[in-house]
Amino acid sequence: xxxxxxxxxxxxxxxxxxxxxxxxxxxxxxxxxxxxxxxxxxxxxxxxxxxxxxxxxxxxxxxxxxxxxxxxxxxxxxxxxxxxxxxxxxxxxxxxxxxxxxxxxxxxxxxxxxxxxxxxxxxxxxxxxxxxxxxxxxxxxxxxxxxxxxxxxxxxxxxxxxxxxxxxxxxxxxxxxxxxxxxxxxxxxxxxxxxxxxxxxxxxxxxxxxxxxxxxxxxxxxxxxxxxxxxxxxxxxxxxxxxxxxxxxxxxxxxxxxxxxxxxxxxxxxxxxxxxxxxxxxxxxxxxxxxxxxxxxxxxxxxxxxxxxxxxxxxxxxxxxxxxxxxxxxxxxxxxxxxxxxxxxxxxxxxxxxxxxxxxxxxxxxxxxxxxxxxxxxxxxxxxxxxxxxxxxxxxxxxxxxxxxxxxxxxxxxxxxxxxxxxxxxxxxxxxxxxxxxxxxxxxxxxxxxxxxxxxxxxxxxxxxxxxxxxxxxxxxxxxxxxxxxxx
Amino acid sequence: xxxxxxxxxxxxxxxxxxxxxxxxxxxxxxxxxxxxxxxxxxxxxxxxxxxxxxxxxxxxxxxxxxxxxxxxxxxxxxxxxxxxxxxxxxxxxxxxxxxxxxxxxxxxxxxxxxxxxxxxxxxxxxxxxxxxxxxxxxxxxxxxxxxxxxxxxxxxxxxxxxxxxxxxxxxxxxxxxxxxxxxxxxxxxxxxxxxxxxxxxxxxxxxxxxxxxxxxxxxxxxxxxxxxxxxxxxxxxxxxxxxxxxxxxxxxxxxxxxxxxxxxxxxxxxxxxxxxxxxxxxxxxxxxxxxxxxxxxxxxxxxxxxxxxxxxxxxxxxxxxxxxxxxxxxxxxxxxxxxxxxxxxxxxxxxxxxxxxxxxxxxxxxxxxxxxxxxxxxxxxxxxxxxxxxxxxxxxxxxxxxxxxxxxxxxxxxxxxxxxxxxxxxxxxxxxxxxxxxxxxxxxxxxxxxxxxxxxxxxxxxxxxxxxxxxxxxxxxxxxxxxxxxxx
Numbered sequence: 013x014x015x016x017x018x019x020x021x022x023x024x025x026x027x028x029x030x031x032x033x034x035x036x037x038x039x040x041x042x043x044x045x046x047x048x049x050x051x052x053x054x055x056x057x058x059x060x061x062x063x064x065x066x067x068x069x070x071x072x073x074x075x076x077x078x079x080x081x082x083x084x085x086x087x088x089x090x091x092x093x094x095x096x097x098x099x100x101x102x103x104x105x106x107x108x109x110x111x112x113x114x115x116x117x118x119x120x121x122x123x124x125x126x127x128x129x130x131x132x133x134x135x136x137x138x139x140x141x142x143x144x145x146x147x148x149x150x151x152x153x154x155x156x157x158x159x160x161x162x163x164x165x166x167x168x169x170x171x172x173x174x175x176x177x178x179x180x181x182x183x184x185x186x187x188x189x190x191x192x193x194x195x196x197x198x199x200x201x202x203x204x205x206x207x208x209x210x211x212x213x214x215x216x217x218x219x220x221x222x223x224x225x226x227x228x229x230x231x232x233x234x235x236x237x238x239x240x241x242x243x244x245x246x247x248x249x250x251x252x253x254x255x256x257x258x259x260x261x262x263x264x265x266x267x268x269x270x271x272x273x274x275x276x277x278x279x280x281x282x283x284x285x286x287x288x289x290x291x292x293x294x295x296x297x298x299x300x301x302x303x304x305x306x307x308x309x310x311x312x313x314x315x316x317x318x319x320x321x322x323x324x325x326x327x328x329x330x331x332x333x334x335x336x337x338x339x340x341x342x343x344x345x346x347x348x349x350x351x352x353x354x355x356x357x358x359x360x361x362x363x364x365x366x367x368x369x370x371x372x373x374x375x376x377x378x379x380x381x382x383x384x385x386x387x388x389x390x391x392x393x394x395x396x397x398x399x400x401x402x403x404x405x406x407x408x409x410x411x412x413x414x415x416x417x418x419x420x421x422x423x424x425x426x427x428x429x430x431x432x433x434x435x436x437x438x439x440x441x442x443x444x445x446x447x448x449x450x451x452x453x454x455x456x457x458x459x460x461x462x463x464x465x466x467x468x469x470x471x472x473x474x475x476x477x478x479x480x481x482x483x484x485x486x487x488x489x490x491x492x493x494x495x496x497x498x499x500x
Numbered sequence: 501x502x503x504x505x506x507x508x509x510x511x512x513x514x515x516x517x518x519x520x521x522x523x524x525x526x527x528x529x530x531x532x533x534x535x536x537x538x539x540x541x542x543x544x545x546x547x548x549x550x551x552x553x554x555x556x557x558x559x560x561x562x563x564x565x566x567x568x569x570x571x572x573x574x575x576x577x578x579x580x581x582x583x584x585x586x587x588x589x590x591x592x593x594x595x596x597x598x599x600x601x602x603x604x605x606x607x608x609x610x611x612x613x614x615x616x617x618x619x620x621x622x623x624x625x626x627x628x629x630x631x632x633x634x635x636x637x638x639x640x641x642x643x644x645x646x647x648x649x650x651x652x653x654x655x656x657x658x659x660x661x662x663x664x665x666x667x668x669x670x671x672x673x674x675x676x677x678x679x680x681x682x683x684x685x686x687x688x689x690x691x692x693x694x695x696x697x698x699x700x701x702x703x704x705x706x707x708x709x710x711x712x713x714x715x716x717x718x719x720x721x722x723x724x725x726x727x728x729x730x731x732x733x734x735x736x737x738x739x740x741x742x743x744x745x746x747x748x749x750x751x752x753x754x755x756x757x758x759x760x761x762x763x764x765x766x767x768x769x770x771x772x773x774x775x776x777x778x779x780x781x782x783x784x785x786x787x788x789x790x791x792x793x794x795x796x797x798x799x800x801x802x803x804x805x806x807x808x809x810x811x812x813x814x815x816x817x818x819x820x821x822x823x824x825x826x827x828x829x830x831x832x833x834x835x836x837x838x839x840x841x842x843x844x845x846x847x848x849x850x851x852x853x854x855x856x857x858x859x860x861x862x863x864x865x866x867x868x869x870x871x872x873x874x875x876x877x878x879x880x881x882x883x884x885x886x887x888x889x890x891x892x893x894x895x896x897x898x899x900x901x902x903x904x905x906x907x908x909x910x911x912x913x914x915x916x917x918x919x920x921x922x923x924x925x926x927x928x929x930x931x932x933x934x935x936x937x938x939x940x941x942x943x944x945x946x947x948x949x950x951x952x953x954x955x956x957x958x959x960x961x962x963x964x965x966x967x968x969x970x971x972x973x974x975x976x977x978x979x980x981x982x983x984x985x986x987x988x
Contacts, residue, residue, distance in 0.1 A: 014940055016706035106749035217704030218504035218774075254941075258780055258929070261594035285939035286706075288776065292746055295783045318892040320808050338826060382891035384880075392876060403870035404806040441746070451773035452502055453742075 015282040017211045020223050029237040030056040030201060032496050033225045034245055035208040035280055038066020038273075039073075039482050040463025040489035041245035042191035046130070047493030048243075049198040056201035056236060058208050058227050060275045064195075065188040066247055067272040067435075067464070068482055072145040073183030074155060075127070075486070076479030077120035078172040082128065083151050084121075086136035091170035093117045099158060099167040103475030107293055109467075111444040116469045116487055123487050124174060130194045132187060133177040142307035144329065144360070144478055145183070146175040156477025157328040161406035173479045187482075203229055211242060211283050211459070218450075220287065222458035241458045241496040243446070245489055248436035248464035249278025250297070256436075259294035263434050263473075265337060267426025268299060271433040280465035284440040287459065290451040291467070294438035298473045298481075301333040301424055301432055302360040303345060309355065311413040312347025313393055314424070316340050319385025321393065324405040333432060334474035342366075342380055342425040346390070349418045363430035366423035375419040390415050437476075439467040446492030447499060460496050462488040503770040505699045508711050517725040518544040518689060520984050521713045522733055523696040523768055526554020526761075527561075527970050528951025528977035529733035530679035534618070535981030536731075537686040544689035544724060546696050546715050548763045552683075553676040554735055555760040555923075555952070556970055560633040561671030562643060563615070563974070564967030565608035566660040570616065571639050572609075574624035579658035581605045587646060587655040591963030595781055597955075599932040604957045604975055611975050612662060618682045620675060621665040630795035632817065632848070632966055633671070634663040644965025645816040649894035661967045675970075691717055699730060699771050699947070706938075710775065710946035729946045729984040731934070733977055736924035736952035737766025738785070744924075747782035751922050751961075753825060755914025756787060759921040768953035772928045775947065778939040781955045782926035786964050789821040789912055789920055790848040791833060797843065799901040800835025801881055802912070804828055807873025809881065812893040821920060822962035830854075830868055830913040834878070837906045851918035854911035863907040878903050925964075927955040934980030935987060948984050950976040 032048045034041045037059035048055045059066075078084065078096035096117040101108045128134065139150035146153055155173030157163055176183040195202060212224035212235065224237040249255040250271070255278045256264040264270070281291055303309050310325050314332065317340035323332050336343050344366060355361075367378030376386045396402045397412045424430050440461045441449045448459040448466075462468075463485035470480035520536045522529045525547035536543045547554075566572065566584035584605040589596045616622065627638035634641055643661030645651055664671040683690060700712035700723065712725040737743040738759070743766045744752040752758070769779055791797050798813050802820065805828035811820050824831050832854060843849075855866025864874045884890045885900045912918045928949045929937045936947040936954075950956075951973035958968035 014706075016940070019705070106745075106753060215704070216706075216708075217507070218502075220704075258778075265594060282939060285778065286776070288774070290746075290773065293783075295781075318809075320892075321806075384883075385892060388876065388880060392872075395872075404808075404873060451770060452504070 015210055015279070015286040017213045017287050018226060019216065020212055020214050023212060023235045025235065026237050027234040028056065029239060030054040031240040032243065033236055033238040034058065034243045035225065036066060036245035036247060037064040037202070038245060038247060038463065038485070039068030039191065040485040042195055043486045043489035044243045044245055044462055044493035045200050046194050046198065047490045048496060049200050051494055051497050053240065053497055054199070056203065057195070058203045058206040058225070060207040061273070062205050064192045067276060068485065069184045069188040070273055071184045071482055072181050073176055073187035073482055074145055074479035075124065075174040076155060076172050076477050076483040077124050077174055078170060079117055079120040081121045081124040081174065083124070083134050083136055083174060084170060087138045087152055089170040091172070092168070095167045095170065096120065096172070099163055100469060102163060102166065103156065104471045105475060107296065107471035109469065109471070112469050115444050116484065119487065127486070131190050134174055135177040138171060139175065141305070142310060143305045144302060145181055147180055149177045149179050151175050151177065155479050157331050159408060160327045161324050173477070203227065205229060208246070208279065208283065209233065211287055213287060222287065222456065238458065241460055241499070243460040243462060243492045243496060244280035244284060244440070244465045245463045246280030246465050247272065247276040248439065249281055250276050250435045252277040259438065260297055260436060262295065263297040263299060263436065265426060268432040268434050270435065272435050280461065281439055284448055284459065284461060287456060288450045289448045289456060289459070290441045291439060292441045293467045293471055296437040296472055297434050298330050298437060298476045299333045299337060299432065299434040300330040301336055301430065302329050304329065305358045306353040306355055308351040308353045309345065309347060310411050311351045312345050313415065315344050315346055315386060315389055317342055317381070319381040319389050321389060321405060324402065324407040326407050326411045328477060330476040331474045336424060337426060342423060344379060344421040345424055346386070346415065346419060346421045348415060349420050352420050361430055363422040363424045364428060365420055367421045368419060370418045372417065372419065375421060379421055436464060437471055437473065439465050442466045444491070445495035446488055447495060460492040462492040503698055503767070503774040505701045505775050506714060507704065508700055508702050511700060511723045513723065514725050515722040516544065517727060518542040519726070519728040520731065521724055521726040522546065522731045523713065524554060524733035524735060525552040525690070526733060526735060526951060526973070527556030527679065528973040530683055531974045531977035532731045532733055532950055532981035533688050534682050534686065535978045536984060537688050539982055539985050541728065541985055542687070544691065545683070546691045546694040546713070548695040549761070550693050552680045555764060556973065557672045557676040558761055559672045559970055560669050561664055561675035561970055562633055562967035563612070563662040564643060564660050564965050564971040565612050565662055566658060567605055567608040569609045569612040569662065571612070571622050571624055571662060572658060575626045575640055577658040579660070580656070583655045583658065584608065584660070587651055588957065590651060590654065591644065592959045593963060595784065595959040597957070597959070600957050603932050604972065607975065615974070619678050622662055623665040626659060627663065629793070630798060631793045632790060633669055635668055637665045637667050639663050639665065643967050645819050647896060648815045649812050661965070691715065693717060696734070696767065696771070697721065699775055701775060708775065710944065726946065729948055729987065731948040731950060731980045731984060732768035732772060732928070732953045733951045734768030734953050735760065735764040736927065737769055738764050738923045740765040747926065748785055748924060750783065751785040751787060751924065753914060756920040756922045758923065760923050768949065769927055772936055772947065772949060775944060776938045777936045777944060777947070778929045779927060780929045781959055784925040784960055785922050786818050786925060786961045787821045787825060787920065787922040788818040789824055789918065790817050792817065793846045794841040794843055796839040796841045797833065797835060798899050799839045800833050801903065803832050803834055803869070803874060803877055805830055805869070807869040807877050809877060809893060812890065812895040814895050814899045816965060818964040819962045824912065825914060830911060832867060833910040833912055834874070834903065835908060836903060837908050840908050849918050851910040851912045852916060853908055855909045856907060858906045860905065860907060863909060867909055924952060925959055925961065927953050930954045932979070933983035934976055935983060948980040950980040
């Protein structure tokens with residue numbers, strides 16, 4: 013399959029024309045379509061699958077938003093924009109995009125209002141536990157490393173993960189249903205089982221403008237004209253083995269599992285590249301060791317192949333995952349049996365038990381670690397617990413508890429059986445409003461991107477927070493939906 | 501400055517025509533030119549600087565070659581191709597390119613012969629010390645982590661760094677002089693102070709062919725036609741702050757220093773991208789903590805902000821550097837004063853002394869480490885030394901020596917004063933013969949790349965060995981110089 017563009021002059025028959033053509037009916041595409049329509053554009057949206065939703069539907073649809081959202085204020089958090097901005101800039105490290113991050117921090121509260129105006133339900137409540145998503149219908153929770161070192165002392169923490177008012181982990185389907193209804197209620201032309209193949213350009217070369225889309229539907233190739241622009245919202249490339257091997261081989265390491273929908277094959281990114289777009293941050297991604305719930309496992313310690321700790325265990329599971337895969341293997345999570353709790357039923361991790369023991373020596377004899385190393389590490393850790401300060405990694409005092417045995421060690425090493433999911437965070441470089449840039453930083457006329465097809469706010473796996481991708485996808489989709497009209 | 505291509509039809513006056521046009525007269529460009537000319541092509545080479553050499557001239561011109569080169573055999577190493585291939589594949593990790601790596605392993609001996617046939621002098625000798633390059637006129641030395649864990653038990657080690665027969669660190673100028681003479685002796689049209697600006701194409705779009713080059717020389721823009729192809733050998737992009745920020749922000753971290761020549765501004769990569777080439781591995785690079793010589797510093801231990809060791813200190817300095825910058829800062833090198841030796845005059849590192857002490861407690865009191873951490877680490881290390889096995893990191897026994905004091909700690913933290921150089925290892929994706937590929941993996945007709953403009957054999961900073969870049973640049977330059985004729 014080639015993604016090379018074709019010339020407008022070679023189109024014999026146009027099937028239809030709209031102001032805005034959108035590739036992909038997931039969270040980003042839906043929001044782009046709604047905003048474009050609400051701003052007066054005629055819109056057509058093309059989805060390769062037989063229903064809307066994309067990877068947003070498969071997710072819990074948490075939204076990472078701050079700056080004093082309606083829910084945050086209702087439960088008592090002001091969450092100043094500067095703390096949101098500061099945390100996101102720091103956690104995205106050298107890759108952070110200041111313009112996109114500021115817009116996202118400033119616009120978070122309004123974005124939640126907008127979603128609520130579409131009917132997305134949020135309970136004015138907080139879920140207090142340490143989990144990946146609320147398992148009740150409560151809304152707000154900490155979904156990143158805001159309360160953990162090295163961020164907690166620099167930026168006032170606040171819970172920013174917004175879960176839908178729905179029991180358990182079912183946010184995605186409801187969220188997508190509401191967005192889909194909103195699209196259907198508008199004069200938006202929806203094409204399902206319609207795979208975008210190529211862009212149509214008014215000419216080849218540096219000054220080309222994107223004027224349409226070739227789509228395969230009903231077993232034929234059809235040509236759609238875009239009077240104002242095309243928005244690529246076709247997800248990332250985690251399901252494309254060739255692209256993963258070429259662009260993100262470390263992320264695709266053996267023993268970890270790609271997550272997303274089957275159409276996350278990078279088609280949007282490829283169409284962009286084929287007209288000269290630049291892709292950035294292509295090696296980066298989310299990579300998690302989803303070890304909580306149960307929260308009690310956070311009382312344990314992760315150790316690497318040297319028997320050393322390497323992280324404050326109260327950090328976000330994705331931060332730990334990204335550091336974990338850079339260690340010498342094996343990697344174990346060592347804890348008291350009493351903290352094992354309901355691990356087998358509550359956890360996504362599924363890491364097998366590597367060893368147990370009433371004493372540390374007994375446990376160590378079942379692990380592949382240098383002699384004495386675990387004992388030394390646990391001794392140092394217990395000293396820190398007794399002193400009340402984890403002076404090595406600054407795990408918060410609430411999580412400090414002696415490792416006194418009996419013990420159990422879970423094998424988190426990639427390939428040993430644990431579920432270690434990953435997805436991509438690289439994509440097309442865009443302006444803060446979603447206009448796609450070429451390799452010289454010049455806007456490609458008529459082309460926009462949002463969601464994981466673009467490189468958005470979340471840029472580092474070790475700085476990721478749950479809700480960042482759906483938050484960024486819907487936020488960036490809206491901005492592109494508006495900008496396509498402003499730019500033309 | 502725009503790198504966008506122009507149309508052949510828009511060229512009013514061609515200044516000249518050659519079969520092959522080469523951008524950049526460094527190691528890669530020189531070898532491409534020589535091979536193309538020796539295979540019967542007319543060749544013109546364009547260099548932005550006022551003399552030849554590029555970053556090769558600034559280097560020690562070590563060449564990392566194996567598989568039983570003339571020098572290896574003379575001093576008693578067979579170095580089977582499979583060990584070269586295995587080591588390079590392992591050390592380049594998931595990014596390794598099997599085709600390029602095999603060609604390089606298989607062709608190493610012939611490549612040295614070819615360079616010797618041009619007059620490059622190598623002494624049939626080995627330099628036994630642990631250094632970055634031979635400081636005598638001896639030839640062979642270990643310049644990677646071949647004798648270090650985790651490679652030493654998997655692939656039979658052999659010295660593969662080939663230093664020129666010249667006293668001290670002066671390989672680059674001599675090497676370039678010999679290549680330059682070889683170019684001058686052939687019917688190759690050399691243009692100095694001639695900056696390539698844009699490619700010329702026979703048409704825009706997916707089927708375009710590269711047919712020439714726009715060059716700024718003598719204060720005007722001139723147009724050169726390439727009957728068979730253009731080879732981009734313009735170096736990497738380490739001197740382009742904007743590209744570094746966009747593509748390799750982690751590599752460009754504060755406190756480290758770009759090394760290369762001032763024209764390593766990514767012009768070759770940009771010209772490629774402007775005609776639809778794909779760039780890969782753009783985030784990666786070499787990043788070194790050049791702490792030896794003196795070799796005695798290898799008796800010390802590196803510790804991170806937790807006071808933990810994180811590496812076998814007998815690994816290659818670039819491997820240590822890449823792992824070092826992923827640690828929690830500060831990072832110190834702790835050693836006995838007696839091993840400090842001639843550090844101040846012999847070392848490139850220039851890391852300042854952070855603390856000293858007759859006792860470990862005294863030293864620790866001057867360092868920013870968690871209480872007791874350094875003492876625990878040194879105690880564990882000394883136990884390992886006494887046992888004769890570094891069971892945590894497997895530093896070779898020859899380097900195991902008790903840390904008994906008096907002590908000194910060097911501050912290697914980026915920004916604290918140490919010299920920590922970096923350069924890029926990402927570039928245009930090419931076939932094993934240097935043909936440039938577009939985003940779909942299809943060859944762009946008439947376009948080739950070699951050296952750091954392409955993504956070659958060396959792909960990871962933590963697997964780099966000295967001599968890999970000049971080795972790969974000259975090797976890939978030759979292949980491109982031949983392929984441009986075969987492909988047309």
